[in-house]
Amino acid sequence: MSKYYCKSIITAMMLFFALYSSAQTDTIKVIKAGRFIDVQQGKVLLNQLILIDHDTIKAVGSNIVIPAGAKVIDLSNATVLPGLIDCHTHLTAQPGENYYDDLFRKTPIDYAIVAHIYAKRTLDAGFTGCRDVGSAAFMDVALKNAINNGDIPGPRIQPATLFIGSTGSHGDLDGFSPYLEFTGPKQMSGVANGVDEVRAQVRYNIKYGAEVIKFGASAGVLTEEESVGSPQYTQAEMDAIVDEAHLWGKKACAHAHGTIAIKMAVKAGVASIEHGSFLDDEAISLMKAHGTYLVADIYNDEYIMSDYAKHGTPAKIINKEKLVGQAQRLSFQHAVKAGVKIAFGTDAGVYPHGWNGRQFKYMVKFGLTPMQAIQSATLNAADLLGWTNKAGAIAPGKYADLIAVTNDPLADVTALEHVQFVMKGGVVYKDEIGGK
Known part of the structure; x- marks a missing residue:
């Protein structure tokens, strides 16, 4: 050699x-x-x-x-x-300077352009994972893919894609003249009625990337329909949504403020109740019996009450928040004392992204120990999202x-x-x- x-x-x-x-x-x-x-x-x-x-x-x-x-x-x-893991975010949007401009002068492209900024702020705040529970035009899936590909920094995302809601519900543009026509792509709206339609909508969402199904069991706060908590789907429709999600191996979560709607959603088999503002003893007992998580956004009342009126938010929405805010915190306190499973979720996007950690203070104030609050955003959140094998500890x-x-x-x-x-x-x- x-x-x-x-x-x-x-x-x-x-x-x-x-x-x-x-x-x-x-x-x-x-x-x-x-x-x-x-x-x-x-x-x-x-x-x-x-x-x-x-x-x-x-x-x-x-x-x-x-x-x-x-x-x-x-x-x-x-x-x-x-x-940390936030189980209730809307990463592709946050309040702008004018309520009606946000509704009528912006397109999904406007929101998509800045979504990466919100993702980075969330990661910088210590939230390495989140469940994004409602995004227009499948932006949450695109954002997840860009992060996973290493194109942009951000948290791990479990996307819900389109919020499923009935006609005139919290998930539907409401409160305007029926003579006004809004001609966006119908299949992107998430509005579905009846057992067959809601099953089809679940399949559509999953086809295009939904990893969890989010639907509106009750009315809400930040839209113009009159009620805060009235049911907006029948029991048969809720049952169909959850059953169809389960057929595809997915969990379902329910936007639910009102007591009756909460009970209906729990009976349908949702993995979590989002908001849970008006809980009574029966609702709490049902949640415990079914192992249903409560994901209660008990910080953002502060921001809504201090800032939303400045941006032209209609008075009826502000008045609904006055009705809900304190009741939700008392319901949370009641649920904690009763031993309901708690997962951390803030509704980030209702207030500026990156402020997620501000909720811990309120969770402790209304009943959790600091260790339990941290566990709600780690162990419990990972369990709710089905991430226990890879995250949460x-x-x-x-x-x-x-x-x-x-x-x-x-x-x-x-x-x-x-x-x-x-x-x-x-x-x-x-x-x-x-x-x-």
């Missing part, structure tokens, strides 16, 4: 090991966590090491051997916890989705309003701690 040939082999081997070492440095990470919130056990552990390979957690413990060449991220002066086999704050959120949960470190899938997207 010639000296030249041997030298070439040695050079190639050196290059291989150099590249391998570089790959190890880029993909193998160890986080030093000074305080580690173990949401599975509901306790805090000190001085833990988190070993990450590419996008996955490989080991957690105090005696892990740090591999040679691993990148060490020092968060020894911070509290580390799982990436910092544990081997799960995605390396984690955040850190310098203050202790168990002592003051408002620390989660200002998340300083965000990692999603092993990639650091935000570091104001200097974890190097």
Whole structure:
């Protein structure tokens, strides 16, 4: 064998090991966590090491051997916890300067152009995952795909696509003269009536990317139909929506403020009640018996009451919020005391994206401990979304989705309003701690 040939082999081997070492440095990470919130056990552990390979957690413990060449991220002066999950967002929109301009002068393209900004703000706020429960023109699916492809930064998204609602309901443009015609693509509206139509709408949504089905069991607040809580589907229609979703292996969730509509949706088999403003003892008992989650957006009343009138929102909508806001918080308190399962959801998009963490304060004020509030946005949220195998805790086999704050959120949960470190899938997207 010639000296030249041997030298070439040695050079190639050196290059291989150099590249391998570089790959190890880029993909193998160890986080030093000074305080580690173990949401599975509901306790805090000190001085833990988190070993990450590419996008996955490989080991957690105090005696892990740090591999040679691993990148060490020092968060020894911070509290580390799982990436948060918001189960009720609308990432493709948020309030503009004028209520009617938003309704009539903007197209889905206007919203799509800025949706990536809202996604980034959500991720920067520490929310590495979310369920997006209603978006026009399948924008939520496009946003999810762009994030998953690495084109833009943002949280993991479970999209619901089109909100399914009956004619004249919270899911239908309402309150205007019948002589006014709105000629957008009918198949993009989500409006469906009767058992056959609602089944067809569920299939349509799933065909184009829905991973959860969202429908309007009751009237709502931020639209112009008169009632807040009256049922807007029959029991047969709700049963059909949920049954069709289940046939396709999907869960369903119900927008439901009113007591009767909540009970109807729970009986239909929804995975979660969104809002749940007017709960009575029977509704709570039904939710417990069916294992139904409550996803109550108990922060955003503050923003609606302080800002919406400034943007020309009709008085009837503001008046409905006055009726609902405090009742919803008392219902939440009642549900917590009774042991209803709680998952974190804010209705982000009703207020500016990135403010998601402001809700923790209200969840604690109305009955949860700080640990329970954090679990609602981690363990419970992952369970509701069907993500338990990959998200909701910092544990081997799960995605390396984690955040850190310098203050202790168990002592003051408002620390989660200002998340300083965000990692999603092993990639650091935000570091104001200097974890190097």
